Amino acid sequence: MITGKNYIGNKQSASGDKTYRTFNPQLNVENTPVFTEATPEEIDEAVTLASYAFKTFRNTSGEKKATFLNAIADEILALDDVLIQTYCSETGLPEGRAKGERGRTVGQLRSFADLVKEGSWVEAAIDTAQPERQPMPRSDIRKMLVPLGPVVVFGASNFPLAYSTAGGDTAAAFAAGCPVLVKSHPMHAGTGELVASAILKAAEKIGMPNGVFSNLNSSGIEVGQQLVKHPGVKAVGFTGSIRGGRALYDIAAQREEPIPVFAEMGSVNPVIILPEALKNRQKDLAKTYAGSITLGTGQFCTNPGLLLAIKGENLSNFIQNLSNEILKIEPAVMLHPNIISAYESNKQKAISQPEITVTANYESAVKTNYAKQTVATVSGKTFLENSTLHQEVFGPYSIVVQCENAEELETIISKLEGQLTGTLIADAGEASKYSKVIAALQNRVGRVIFNGVPTGVEVCPSMVHGGPYPSSTDSRFTAVGIHAIKRWVRPFSYQDWPNSLLPNELKNENPLQISRLINNKQTKSGI
Ligand code: NAP
Numbered sequence: 276m277i278t279g280k281n282y283i284g285n286k287q288s289a290s291g292d293k294t295y296r297t298f299n300p301q302l303n304v305e306n307t308p309v310f311t312e313a314t315p316e317e318i319d320e321a322v323t324l325a326s327y328a329f330k331t332f333r334n335t336s337g338e339k340k341a342t343f344l345n346a347i348a349d350e351i352l353a354l355d356d357v358l359i360q361t362y363c364s365e366t367g368l369p370e371g372r373a374k375g376e377r378g379r380t381v382g383q384l385r386s387f388a389d390l391v392k393e394g395s396w397v398e399a400a401i402d403t404a405q406p407e408r409q410p411m412p413r414s415d416i417r418k419m420l421v422p423l424g425p426v427v428v429f430g431a432s433n434f435p436l437a438y439s440t441a442g443g444d445t446a447a448a449f450a451a452g453c454p455v456l457v458k459s460h461p462m463h464a465g466t467g468e469l470v471a472s473a474i475l476k477a478a479e480k481i482g483m484p485n486g487v488f489s490n491l492n493s494s495g496i497e498v499g500q501q502l503v504k505h506p507g508v509k510a511v512g513f514t515g516s517i518r519g520g521r522a523l524y525d526i527a528a529q530r531e532e533p534i535p536v537f538a539e540m541g542s543v544n545p546v547i548i549l550p551e552a553l554k555n556r557q558k559d560l561a562k563t564y565a566g567s568i569t570l571g572t573g574q575f576c577t578n579p580g581l582l583l584a585i586k587g588e589n590l591s592n593f594i595q596n597l598s599n600e601i602l603k604i605e606p607a608v609m610l611h612p613n614i615i616s617a618y619e620s621n622k623q624k625a626i627s628q629p630e631i632t633v634t635a636n637y638e639s640a641v642k643t644n645y646a647k648q649t650v651a652t653v654s655g656k657t658f659l660e661n662s663t664l665h666q667e668v669f670g671p672y673s674i675v676v677q678c679e680n681a682e683e684l685e686t687i688i689s690k691l692e693g694q695l696t697g698t699l700i701a702d703a704g705e706a707s708k709y710s711k712v713i714a715a716l717q718n719r720v721g722r723v724i725f726n727g728v729p730t731g732v733e734v735c736p737s738m739v740h741g742g743p744y745p746s747s748t749d750s751r752f753t754a755v756g757i758h759a760i761k762r763w764v765r766p767f768s769y770q771d772w773p774n775s776l777l778p779n780e781l782k783n784e785n786p787l788q789i790s791r792l793i794n795n796k797q798t799k800s801g802i
Pocket of ligand 1: 429430431432433461493495496497499515517518519520522577740746754
């Protein structure tokens with residue numbers, strides 16, 4: 276049952292007087308539950324509890340953390356229909372999407388469970404002592420990754436499960452040994468509370484310390500800002516807009532003790548269509564891209580918001596086909612009235628720039644909260660000169676840039692802000708003629724796609740979901756896949772430490788049987 280209260284550790288609390296409700300965009304009504312925003316005192320209590328919990332959670336074995344993560348997955352599944360119905364009522368997204376996202380969330384939790392159960396992720400490195408070394412003896416030095424401390428997680432409006440309460444950031448932080456404080460997203464606070472209850476049930480069953488997890492309601496930016504400023508918080512995970520991520524990054528940098536903020540933010544995900552592909556496949560490409568631009572009503576961080584090609588008859592035909600195809604697609608509901616009004620105003624701002632031509636704009640009447648898809652086009656020169664056109668319009672919108680030639684294409688790509696993805700559409704043998712364009716693209720993005728679409732992020736160890744700023748605040752890390760754990764740890768060395776006092780990961784006998792780098796040789800052997 277949804278209570279609307281905060282979880283301060285395993286205690287429910289609602290001592291504040293600021294309340295709010297979530298919204299059903301399909302029905303255009305507020306949902307029934309009333310949520311109470313966390314007070315400064317409740318936030319302080321939650322962070323203090325997390326700091327205490329860290330003292331034991333940091334030393335919890337990989338095996339026990341794996342049991343905890345799997346138990347969270349089980350408890351989420353046990354929420355069954357209540358969770359799915361709440362998700363749908365708070366987002367307008369269909370049941371199939373809710374179930375798919377739940378599967379992904381559960382899969383993420385289980386993959387981190389496997390990682391920490393096996394244990395080698397700590398990157399143990401051991402350099403044994405060399406007492407006879409000349410001119411100086413060498414000490415025994417042993418290194419491994421250790422958790423940072425309490426982590427604050429902000430989820431995004433468009434992924435209530437996979438990038439929110441028990442999403443990738445939370446799963447990775449628990450796997451690392453960090454307590455988590457979730458700043459609940461106000462648009463899906465009910466979904467968030469249900470998932471929080473699943474986490475806390477699992478924590479209680481497995482005997483995790485109280486404070487390993489808290490869920491704090493908020494209807495505005497204050498709760499999140501207070502959390503990031505709190506001295507007990509040691510890192511932040513954020514998924515959302517560039518404006519939000521940057522604001523929190525700046526707050527974290529101005530603290531007396533600055534802390535890392537791993538923000539995954541917006542992106543226009545450039546797609547380059549090379550001339551031969553354009554000539555031979557423009558009809559298919561137009562259909563595929565009409566689908567990708569409108570997928571999930573354009574509410575994906577990997578939405579293709581920018582298509583680039585060299586101008587000519589083939590490109591003109593492609594634009595016409597894309598416009599025709601996109602207008603055949605039925606408009607769909609967006610997540611919230613605020614998101615649709617931001618979409619309409621950002622789109623208006625983009626298409627009212629000088630020398631822009633709108634080639635498709637859904638004209639018929641649509642239901643309240645439904646988005647009208649739009650395609651616009653512009654010359655390469657105008658695009659280069661006007662940075663407003665480079666900004667993300669979150670929704671079913673894309674702009675096609677008609678470049679003069681390959682040099683202009685390369686210049687545009689190299690002047691783009693950092694992006695999550697870049698896509699190259701090319702026919703056989705064509706790509707090798709555009710090596711400079713490809714190199715420029717690789718320099719601006721975290722993932723390149725060949726002859727596909729950027730929408731859809733596979734969860735696997737080889738995935739990079741992140742990229743140069745502003746697609747993320749730290750392009751050295753991925754937010755998706757098991758390597759996302761590295762955001763929540765730091766390297767730590769023991770010098771001449773007695774074997775009995777070392778953690779199991781670094782003991783001579785290698786009781787966990789993990790892979791370690793011993794005197795520059797990777798091995799599972801003991802010493
Ligand atoms: P959002 O408006 O930035 O909100 C995200 C969270 O941050 C919310 O909890 C919000 O709280 C909080 N927040 C925003 N500004 C803040 C500030 N100045 N100070 C403190 N807290 C702040 O984003 P959204 O609408 O949820 O998500 C849509 C955006 O996320 C799109 O730009 C999309 O591209 C991006 N996104 C990126 C990824 C990725 O993996 N890179 C994935 C999904 C979405 P309040 O709502 O209470 O203000």
